Amino acid sequence: METVQIDLGERSYSIVIDQGVVPQSATWQKLPKAAAALIVTNDVVAPLYLASLKAALQTQYPQVHEVILPDGEEHKDWQTLNLIFDGLLANGCDRKTVLFALGGGVVGDMTGFAAASYMRGVPFVQVPTTLLSQVDSSVGGKTAINHPQGKNMIGAFYQPQLVVCDLATLATLPARELSAGLAEVIKYGPIADMEFFSWLESHVDALRAQESAALVHAVRRSVEIKAWVVGQDEKESGLRAILNFGHTFGHAMEAGMGYGNWLHGEGVAAGMVMAAELSKRLGLVDEAFVQRLRSLIERAGLPVRGAVIDAQDNAGRYLELMRVDKKSEAGEIRFVLIDGPGKAVMRSAPDALVREVIDACCV
Amino acid sequence: METVQIDLGERSYSIVIDQGVVPQSATWQKLPKAAAALIVTNDVVAPLYLASLKAALQTQYPQVHEVILPDGEEHKDWQTLNLIFDGLLANGCDRKTVLFALGGGVVGDMTGFAAASYMRGVPFVQVPTTLLSQVDSSVGGKTAINHPQGKNMIGAFYQPQLVVCDLATLATLPARELSAGLAEVIKYGPIADMEFFSWLESHVDALRAQESAALVHAVRRSVEIKAWVVGQDEKESGLRAILNFGHTFGHAMEAGMGYGNWLHGEGVAAGMVMAAELSKRLGLVDEAFVQRLRSLIERAGLPVRGAVIDAQDNAGRYLELMRVDKKSEAGEIRFVLIDGPGKAVMRSAPDALVREVIDACCV
Numbered sequence: 001m002e003t004v005q006i007d008l009g010e011r012s013y014s015i016v017i018d019q020g021v022v023p024q025s026a027t028w029q030k031l032p033k034a035a036a037a038l039i040v041t042n043d044v045v046a047p048l049y050l051a052s053l054k055a056a057l058q059t060q061y062p063q064v065h066e067v068i069l070p071d072g073e074e075h076k077d078w079q080t081l082n083l084i085f086d087g088l089l090a091n092g093c094d095r096k097t098v099l100f101a102l103g104g105g106v107v108g109d110m111t112g113f114a115a116a117s118y119m120r121g122v123p124f125v126q127v128p129t130t131l132l133s134q135v136d137s138s139v140g141g142k143t144a145i146n147h148p149q150g151k152n153m154i155g156a157f158y159q160p161q162l163v164v165c166d167l168a169t170l171a172t173l174p175a176r177e178l179s180a181g182l183a184e185v186i187k188y189g190p191i192a193d194m195e196f197f198s199w200l201e202s203h204v205d206a207l208r209a210q211e212s213a214a215l216v217h218a219v220r221r222s223v224e225i226k227a228w229v230v231g232q233d234e235k236e237s238g239l240r241a242i243l244n245f246g247h248t249f250g251h252a253m254e255a256g257m258g259y260g261n262w263l264h265g266e267g268v269a270a271g272m273v274m275a276a277e278l279s280k281r282l283g284l285v286d287e288a289f290v291q292r293l294r295s296l297i298e299r300a301g302l303p304v305r306g307a308v309i310d311a312q313d314n315a316g317r318y319l320e321l322m323r324v325d326k327k328s329e330a331g332e333i334r335f336v337l338i339d340g341p342g343k344a345v346m347r348s349a350p351d352a353l354v355r356e357v358i359d360a361c362c363v
Numbered sequence: 364m365e366t367v368q369i370d371l372g373e374r375s376y377s378i379v380i381d382q383g384v385v386p387q388s389a390t391w392q393k394l395p396k397a398a399a400a401l402i403v404t405n406d407v408v409a410p411l412y413l414a415s416l417k418a419a420l421q422t423q424y425p426q427v428h429e430v431i432l433p434d435g436e437e438h439k440d441w442q443t444l445n446l447i448f449d450g451l452l453a454n455g456c457d458r459k460t461v462l463f464a465l466g467g468g469v470v471g472d473m474t475g476f477a478a479a480s481y482m483r484g485v486p487f488v489q490v491p492t493t494l495l496s497q498v499d500s501s502v503g504g505k506t507a508i509n510h511p512q513g514k515n516m517i518g519a520f521y522q523p524q525l526v527v528c529d530l531a532t533l534a535t536l537p538a539r540e541l542s543a544g545l546a547e548v549i550k551y552g553p554i555a556d557m558e559f560f561s562w563l564e565s566h567v568d569a570l571r572a573q574e575s576a577a578l579v580h581a582v583r584r585s586v587e588i589k590a591w592v593v594g595q596d597e598k599e600s601g602l603r604a605i606l607n608f609g610h611t612f613g614h615a616m617e618a619g620m621g622y623g624n625w626l627h628g629e630g631v632a633a634g635m636v637m638a639a640e641l642s643k644r645l646g647l648v649d650e651a652f653v654q655r656l657r658s659l660i661e662r663a664g665l666p667v668r669g670a671v672i673d674a675q676d677n678a679g680r681y682l683e684l685m686r687v688d689k690k691s692e693a694g695e696i697r698f699v700l701i702d703g704p705g706k707a708v709m710r711s712a713p714d715a716l717v718r719e720v721i722d723a724c725c726v
Contacts, residue, residue, distance in 0.1 A: 078441055089512040092687065117480075120507065120518045144483065149452040155483045156519060324455065331455075 002220050006139060006227050008159060015138055015163040017219050019212055022127060022166045023052040025059040031161060032123050034096040036063040040084055040111040041102040042071040045129055048172055053102055053127065065091045069107065076106050076146045084114040095119040104130035105137045109155070112143030116158035126160045129169040131181025132265055135222035138163040140230045151251070167215050179301035180265025182207060185218050186296055187272060188225045191245045191344035196221050204299045242344035245336040246272030249306060252321040256309025269302035274361045279337040281353055289341050306362040314362055315355040365583055369502060369590050374522040378501055380582050382575055385490060385529045386415040388422040394524060395486050397459040399426040403447055403474040404465040405434040408492055411535055416465055416490065428454045432470065439469050439509045447477040458482040467493035468500045472518070475506030479521035489523045492532040494544025495628055498585035501526040503593045514614070530578050542664035543628025545570060548581050549659055550635060551588045554608045554707035559584050567662045605707035608699040609635030612669060615684040619672025632665035637724045642700040644716055652704050669725040677725055678718040
């Protein structure tokens with residue numbers, strides 16, 4: 001059993017990465033004692049893994065309740081979040097109740113925010129069942145729901161007690177979603193670790209074929225790098241922003257296409273190519289690097305060209321959407337660029353150059 | 364200008380207590396710089412103080428937006444909270460925007476929770492305009508909204524950047540609400556400081572007449588004691604619970620009567636008498652102490668007898684409501700009792716004895 005320790009002082013916790021650990025009661029033994037646990041999941045994941053998690057937890061908690069949310073990003077809203085509060089109160093859950101998030105990023109984000117807010121904070125545990133949520137939302141303590149006017153606008157920084165990445169749960173994940181998760185894995189190469197990038201170039205086929213040892217290494221190295229970055233900047237004031245490599249363009253694609261048409265990882269994939277291209281035009285990397293990144297992204301089964309989100313003024317629409325992104329300050333877009341392979345930098349760029357990149361990179 | 368420093372490491376802040384400080388731009392000068400401020404207030408307070416706060420802030424922030432909520436505890440819900448998020452997003456507010464809570468406890472609780480949650484946390488400032496919120500919600504970092512099944516069930520611990528208690532704003536406060544605020548002032552005597560209690564016995568008439576020097580001392584001493592308690596227990600795991608002296612019985616009255624029929628401070632006032640009576644019957648204090656407390660509460664214009672909340676089985680209904688209180692654990696009621704004047708203790712008590720107290724103390 002591989003374990004990565006996330007060191008955040010009194011908010012420290014472990015990430016367990018292995019095959020088949022959800023059904024084992026030993027996995028959950030060190031968690032805080034409580035009269036009750038409540039599992040939050042969705043209607044796609046529930047038929048697959050709810051029963052085995054529930055059985056394992058029943059050896060530890062006298063009562064194990066469940067709340068099953070409708071699946072999908074479009075339900076990441078207050079009304080759905082309130083189903084968790086309703087379930088907690090209907091079952092008389094006190095402030096020691098442990099919440100379990102069983103599912104992908106949406107379930108993790110909502111359960112985390114519910115845990116942060118219920119009685120001003122109860123313990124919670126993440127059991128991510130997608131590659132994206134295993135590598136991305138298991139580190140960083142970001143929880144949130146969407147507002148009609150913006151994604152993840154309402155939330156909290158709140159750390160779990162434990163994260164359990166059971167690679168067996170990926171067996172039921174559609175290939176397209178596995179690829180989308182790989183986008184966030186690939187990201188760590190250009191911003192922090194080109195050795196890992198080379199490893200990915202050798203193992204991308206094994207990852208797509210879900211070979212266990214390759215998955216363990218990819219998840220482990222991703223969370224290690226993310227933990228290293230987040231450990232230096234828990235509340236996202238500076239360095240942590242480099243984790244958004246590809247996300248500024250990617251968020252504009254997601255917002256411009258309507259959320260759900262492109263998967264998050266797909267927007268990030270094409271967004272990384274665009275950010276690399278912008279880095280090149282600013283003289284920070286060469287064309288060979290951009291080509292190498294593009295090639296790995298393509299082999300991972302991901303788009304390498306940006307979406308056209310406005311037939312009349314595509315670049316204008318991108319700029320407009322990027323200016324309202326959470327990371328913008330007073331309307332200035334801060335891009336995560338690559339300052340030589342393996343090193344990220346935050347910079348603004350002239351609008352005219354950004355327009356050139358968008359025009360060159362979109363289908 | 365009196366200032367109390369709240370020492371919470373990197374979350375430290377000041378409480379300013381004085382007459383007429385809201386309209387002075389100097390009051391706000393040390394706050395973080397930002398492109399925008401947003402004032403949250405309600406439709407009762409807005410006509411009185413919004414214009415002067417806005418004018419003062421305009422010397423500091425290029426843009427000063429406002430959101431005016433409907434007044435009242437019954438609006439302390441998600442729908443009303445969302446008006447704040449709508450206002451923030453409609454005005455393109457970024458994560459440096461400073462939120463100002465101008466009003467009583469409801470405005471403070473909601474604005475604080477909005478600030479804790481908007482983009483996972485923006486700075487906020489409290490400008491409490493009731494005595495209750497000046498002495499109570501200005502220290503402790505508790506923010507929350509209500510759920511149909513329970514008060515303050517959804518919220519966060521989140522500290523302000525600054526609290527400004529302008530005693531001039533109390534001039535427009537109804538006498539009944541001033542008295543309700545005094546309940547939370549009186550509370551600090553029995554649990555922590557009998558010298559302050561004696562001072563209150565000498566100055567309760569001056570306080571009800573809003574004599575400035577008396578108000579400054581009462582607010583200052585209350586926040587000092589609360590800060591001392593909270594400083595030792597920021598997240599309410601132990602000692603901090605003593606601040607709920609009178610609140611266990613009081614919450615049951617508020618819930619049993621329907622929120623709004625009794626003011627919070629009125630429930631606390633009668634609840635303190637009941638908790639003192641329970642302390643006496645457990646042999647912790649004598650009858651003279653109970654009588655002294657009852658007399659001061661009465662002179663403050665507050666009820667000294669509990670409400671009858673169920674004509675059939677009043678004590679049973681109290682017990683039922685107290686068992687679902689947030690402070691209960693696994694159904695056991697934890698009372699804050701007085702273990703000799705000036706010292707609080709957390710204890711459970713036999714149901715039969717609690718019933719006797721309720722029967723003896725309710726009208």
